[in-house]
Amino acid sequence: MKIALVCSQGGHLNEMLFLMEAFKKHDIFFITYKNPTTRALKYKKYVVENIGTNIRMMIKAFFQVFKILIKEKPDLIVSTGSEIAIPPYILARFMRIKTIYIESWCRIKTKSGTGRILYYFSNVFLVQWPELVKLYGKKAKYRGAVI
Amino acid sequence: MIFVTVGTHYLGFERLIKEMDKIASRINEKIICQIGSTKYEPKNMNYFTFVEDEEKIAELYKKARIIISHAGAGSIFAALNYQKPLVVVPRLKKYNEHIDDHQLELAEVLEKEGKAVVIYDINNLENAIKKAKKLNYKRNKGNNNLIKFLKNISRGWKMKICMVISTPFPPEEGIGYYTYNLSKKLIEKGHKVIVITRGSWNKTQKEKIEEIEVIKAPFLPIYPFYIYLHGFFVNKIFKSLESQIDIVHLHSPLPPLIKTSRPIITTIHTPMLTDYRQTRITSFHSLFSKISAKLVSYPQELKLIEASDIITTVSNPVAQELKEYNIKPSELIITGNGVDEKFFNYKQKKPEGNIKYIMFAGRIDREKGLFDLVECGRYISKERSDVRFIIAGKGRDFNKLKKKIKKIGLQDKFILTGQVNKNQLVKLYQNATIFILPSYHEGLPSVVLEAMSCGLPVIVTDVRGNRELISNGETGIVIPPRSPKKMAKTISTLLDDEKLRKKLGENARKIIEKNYTWDKISNRFLECYKSTVKESS
Numbered sequence: 001m002k003i004a005l006v007c008s009q010g011g012h013l014n015e016m017l018f019l020m021e022a023f024k025k026h027d028i029f030f031i032t033y034k035n036p037t038t039r040a041l042k043y044k045k046y047v048v049e050n051i052g053t054n055i056r057m058m059i060k061a062f063f064q065v066f067k068i069l070i071k072e073k074p075d076l077i078v079s080t081g082s083e084i085a086i087p088p089y090i091l092a093r094f095m096r097i098k099t100i101y102i103e104s105w106c107r108i109k110t111k112s113g114t115g116r117i118l119y120y121f122s123n124v125f126l127v128q129w130p131e132l133v134k135l136y137g138k139k140a141k142y143r144g145a146v147i
Numbered sequence: 148m149i150f151v152t153v154g155t156h157y158l159g160f161e162r163l164i165k166e167m168d169k170i171a172s173r174i175n176e177k178i179i180c181q182i183g184s185t186k187y188e189p190k191n192m193n194y195f196t197f198v199e200d201e202e203k204i205a206e207l208y209k210k211a212r213i214i215i216s217h218a219g220a221g222s223i224f225a226a227l228n229y230q231k232p233l234v235v236v237p238r239l240k241k242y243n244e245h246i247d248d249h250q251l252e253l254a255e256v257l258e259k260e261g262k263a264v265v266i267y268d269i270n271n272l273e274n275a276i277k278k279a280k281k282l283n284y285k286r287n288k289g290n291n292n293l294i295k296f297l298k299n300i301s302r303g304w305k306m307k308i309c310m311v312i313s314t315p316f317p318p319e320e321g322i323g324y325y326t327y328n329l330s331k332k333l334i335e336k337g338h339k340v341i342v343i344t345r346g347s348w349n350k351t352q353k354e355k356i357e358e359i360e361v362i363k364a365p366f367l368p369i370y371p372f373y374i375y376l377h378g379f380f381v382n383k384i385f386k387s388l389e390s391q392i393d394i395v396h397l398h399s400p401l402p403p404l405i406k407t408s409r410p411i412i413t414t415i416h417t418p419m420l421t422d423y424r425q426t427r428i429t430s431f432h433s434l435f436s437k438i439s440a441k442l443v444s445y446p447q448e449l450k451l452i453e454a455s456d457i458i459t460t461v462s463n464p465v466a467q468e469l470k471e472y473n474i475k476p477s478e479l480i481i482t483g484n485g486v487d488e489k490f491f492n493y494k495q496k497k498p499e500g501n502i503k504y505i506m507f508a509g510r511i512d513r514e515k516g517l518f519d520l521v522e523c524g525r526y527i528s529k530e531r532s533d534v535r536f537i538i539a540g541k542g543r544d545f546n547k548l549k550k551k552i553k554k555i556g557l558q559d560k561f562i563l564t565g566q567v568n569k570n571q572l573v574k575l576y577q578n579a580t581i582f583i584l585p586s587y588h589e590g591l592p593s594v595v596l597e598a599m600s601c602g603l604p605v606i607v608t609d610v611r612g613n614r615e616l617i618s619n620g621e622t623g624i625v626i627p628p629r630s631p632k633k634m635a636k637t638i639s640t641l642l643d644d645e646k647l648r649k650k651l652g653e654n655a656r657k658i659i660e661k662n663y664t665w666d667k668i669s670n671r672f673l674e675c676y677k678s679t680v681k682e683s684s
Contacts, residue, residue, distance in 0.1 A: 001305050011221045018228065022297035040202075075305040075337075078297070096337065100300065102293075106220025108252045124300065128293070129256070144292030145226045 002027045004074040005043075008082035009035040010146075015080040016104055018146045021080070027096075031068060033084060051083050062087045069095060080104060083114050089121040103127040103136075105146055111135060149276070150211035151180040153220040153238075155197060159185035160244050163236050166269045167215065168192060170276070179207060213279050215272075218250035218265075223257065232279040233263040236272070256283070306393040306676055307339040311381065311402040316344045316361055321593065322398050322416050325461075328485060330359045332669035341388065343381055352383065370439060374447055378403030394676045401444050404451055410679035412672075413455040414482065417590070418468045419448040456679045462591035464611040479511060480675060484595040485658060485668040491573055493602030493656055499580055503642055504535050506579035506603075508572060508594045509586075511542030511563075516585030516608060521551055521561065522631035523585075527638060528560050534642070539575055543565045576601040580648070581641055587628050589613050596663055599623070599655035604648045606637055622654045 003026050013032065030045035032038045034035045038047065048064045051057045065087040069129035077092050079085035081104045092099050103115045108129045119125055119136055125134060128145035151167050153160040164185045171178045178192035181204075188194075198204045205225075208214065213224040218237040225231045235256040238244035264275045296359040310326050319323040330340040339360075346352050346363025354361050365379040367373055382401045385392075394617035395405050397413045400422065405411065423440040426433055446484030449472070452458060458474050459482040460466045466481055509515055517538065524536050538548075538561065546561070552561045567575065576582070582598035582605045598605050599622070607613035608628035617623035624641065626633050641648060661667075 011224055014221075014224055014228070019294055019297060021291075022294045023683070098305070098337075100297070104220070105224060106253060108256055110249070110252075126296075143296040144294075146291070146293060147224065 001076060002029075002072065002074045003090065004029060004031055004069070004072065004077045006031045006077060006079040006085045006088050007035050008084045010036050010104065012081045012104060013038065013041075015102070015146045016078075019078075019080070019102075023042065029072060029074075031065065031084065031088060039077075041120070048084065051086075054081075058083075058086070062091070066091055069097070078102070079118075081112065081114055085114055086117055089118050093121055098123050100124045100126065103140075107132060123138060148211050149176055149213050149215060150207050151178065151192075151215045152222045153181060153183045153185060153217045154222055155183060156217075156219070156238070156245065157184055158238070158244055158246075159183065159187070159595050160217055160236075160238055161185050162242055162244065162269055163215070163217065163272075164189060164194075166272050170273050173273070174214075174276075179211075193578070199523050202649050213276060215370070217244075217256075218254040220253065223253065223263070226488075227262060233257075234266060234272070234275050234279050235263045236266045236269070241310075252663045285502045287440050305337055305339070307341070307391050308333060308394045308396055308676065309385065309388065309392045309405075310340060310342045310362045310398065311399065311405060312342060312344045312398045313402050314344065316342055316363075318358055318556055324593070325414075325416070325484070326398055327356075327359070328487060328665045328671055329672065331357060332665040333672070334358050336669065336673070338673075341392070343384060347378065351380070354449050367427075370435070372494045374401070374403060375445060382406055394679065396672075396676075397455070399448060399451055401447060402451075404447070404454055410457075410676075411455045412457045412459065412462070412675055412679065413451050414459045415452075415465065415469060416450075416461055418465065418472070419445045421465075422473060457675050459675060460610055465590050467611070476626065480671070482671045482675070483668055484591045484593060484596060485665040486593065486663050488601045488659055488664045489599045490569070491576065491600035493600075495575075502535055503533055503580040504578055505581050505583055505638060506537045506539070506575060506598075507583055507585075508539040508567075508575070508597075509584070509592070511538070511540050511545040511548055513547075514587050515542075516587055516628060517544070517548055518551060519585050519629055519634065520583065520633045521548070521555065521557065523634040523638070524557055524560055525555055526632060528557065528636035530639065531642075534560065536561045537564065537575060537579065538562070539567050539572060572597070573601070576603060579603060581606060581638060583634075583638070584608065584613065585628065585634060586613075588611065591616065596659065600659045600663075602652040602656045604641060604651035605655065606634070606641070619653075622658050623651055 003023055005016055005028055009036045012107050014039060032041050032047055033050050034047040046068045048061050051061050069091055074097060077088055077097055077099045080102045099122045105128045109131055110146050125139050127140050127142055130142045133140045133142050164182050164187050168189040168191050180189055180192050180194040182194050182196055208225050208229045211231055214231045215234045216222040216226060217559055235257055237250035240248050254265045258265040264279050266272050266275055312322055312326050314320055314323045316323055318327045333340055341360040343362045343364055343395050344577050345366035348365055348367045351365060352363040362384055364384055366377050385405055389407060392409055395407055395409050395411045399413055399415045400417055400419060419440055426437045428434045428437060452472060455479060457478055459480045461484045463481060527534050552558060576598055582596055582603045584592060584607045586608055588610050591612050595605055595607060595616055605623040607617055607623060607625055609625050610628060619625040624637055626637050
């Protein structure tokens with residue numbers, strides 16, 4: 001199976017790298033931000049420019065990500081977060097690609113902005129603290145944490 | 148070495164840095180400090196403001212004996228990842244160290260789980276550094292539940308299934324249609340299917356039939372050794388595909404055995420022993436096939452069963468026949484037979500005219516009880532003239548049956564259509580008033596499923612496969628086999644009772660929608676597939 005791993009640099013990337021063992025039998029590639037820490041990433045990767053809260057960059061990212069998904073045709077997208085996941089998850093809905101979203105480990109009692117949106121777009125929505133399950137709702141599942 | 152880090156927040160964390168500087172003057176250990184936006188300049192320890200090189204900071208985490216950190220996710224995650232003793236000092240709003248007190252959240256959880264020592268009063272820091280020496284949180288790398296969960300879920304979602312069959316594809320008969328319908332449903336559900344079957348003798352052909360990848364392996368019809376020869380080619384093809392395949396699904400009789408570490412599921416449509424017993428010796432050819440069934444095919448089938456993780460059958464009667472094979476009950480699953488309920492629909496059913504059509508479809512064979520049906524036709528046509536019998540299909544007794552009809556003089560009452568295709572067949576169903584199956588034994592007859600799906604009232608004989616499908620008086624009518632008189636009476640009664648016909652037809656359709664759609668069957672198979680994938684991981 002082909003899996004797209006989507007995350008921004010820093011903590012989100014750290015968490016994803018920690019989960020790599022789960023994907024080791026699959027064909028994987030990253031979609032991440034252009035950044036010194038992701039430059040060193042040894043896996044196949046596509047980089048997009050930092051989105052942040054900039055609407056124009058978000059629209060641009062939609063086109064970039066669409067091209068990547070068309071080219072790679074992944075069967076599954078997994079993300080540990082930050083806003084870079086928003087375009088691929090929304091597109092995946094229309095392209096019938098399955099998605100798993102894992103809320104960042106540092107979210108214990110509060111929702112993240114990305115999580116709030118992707119709760120409605122992901123097939124499986126995981127949180128890493130049991131406390132968050134109640135806050136998000138029925139779909140959120142706690143199945144352990146990265147660490 | 149002690150590594151102190153306060154992250155990249157735009158507010159400083161003077162409280163921690165000042166205290167560390169004091170402690171540094173008292174203890175005899177090297178301290179390296181990342182001070183971030185803190186204005187205070189330490190005098191007794193090495194420090195820098197921000198990290199430029201990720202590798203350099205990774206080095207610091209690795210070398211450190213103890214890590215002292217604010218309660219920011221990045222540094223704590225790193226510290227835990229390197230399994231270092233950790234002292235956490237949360238930034239607090241009241242000292243203007245952060246915009247709110249959310250760092251307390253993470254700090255509290257870490258403390259509760261024993262992953263870190265948390266300092267709420269900065270005067271306790273020195274003491275805590277001593278304490279932290281003993282606290283060594285162990286990361287359970289091989290036993291992470293989240294990783295396990297992800298492994299399993301990513302496996303069950305999109306599977307690539309390799310079906311191996313021994314009959315023509317695109318389908319012409321039962322097993323072919325079974326494979327075709329199942330594959331189409333699986334593809335609809337997002338899985339991928341490759342079908343390997345027999346091809347011509349000299350080359351491997353590849354084609355795509357409605358998104359099903361079909362590979363036809365070379366097949367030389369040298370009986371009875373073709374099994375081994377064909378098996379060699381199939382295995383060669385399979386080896387080149389193996390890395391992408393999750394499940395092997397064999398349909399017997401009688402596909403070649405696949406040598407693989409992947410889970411194997413075998414669906415037995417007809418057991419070899421049953422086939423062997425039912426073969427009547429009428430010619431040299433049938434004698435030969437009977438002998439080869441016993442000496443070659445049967446042992447081959449045993450090997451298949453042994454290599455399989457799960458055996459499935461289409462019906463209860465077949466499962467009964469398989470009792471002789473000593474298969475563990477946990478490995479034998481009845482997945483059932485299905486019908487394309489959208490194609491065989493009742494919506495286009497034609498209104499009945501003056502002439503009523505009684506229909507049979509299937510192999511033209513003595514075992515199907517067709518001679519009883521002709522006999523029954525004789526009784527009925529004595530009483531009423533509005534009945535015609537339609538017999539659709541071909542088979543070895545076709546000519547004999549024709550002769551018999553002629554002999555009785557019922558040529559105008561019986562219509563033998565010969566082989567019909569799917570589109571013609573559904574029109575026949577929709578045109579008929581009653582469907583009848585007078586056979587002497589049945590597995591799980593697809594024709595009855597199709598007729599029921601078209602909302603036809605059905606009359607079947609009281610044999611195992613039929614009994615499983617029909618409850619008498621509810622979804623159809625069951626009559627004893629080999630009894631033309633009773634058959635005639637039942638048909639006649641049913642023809643006169645439109646209300647009952649309607650009730651039977653509607654109930655039949657309901658039962659099909661409930662239990663016999665390909666959607667349901669494919670779900671049962673997916674359960675099997677998933678269970679084997681999990682077991683073997």
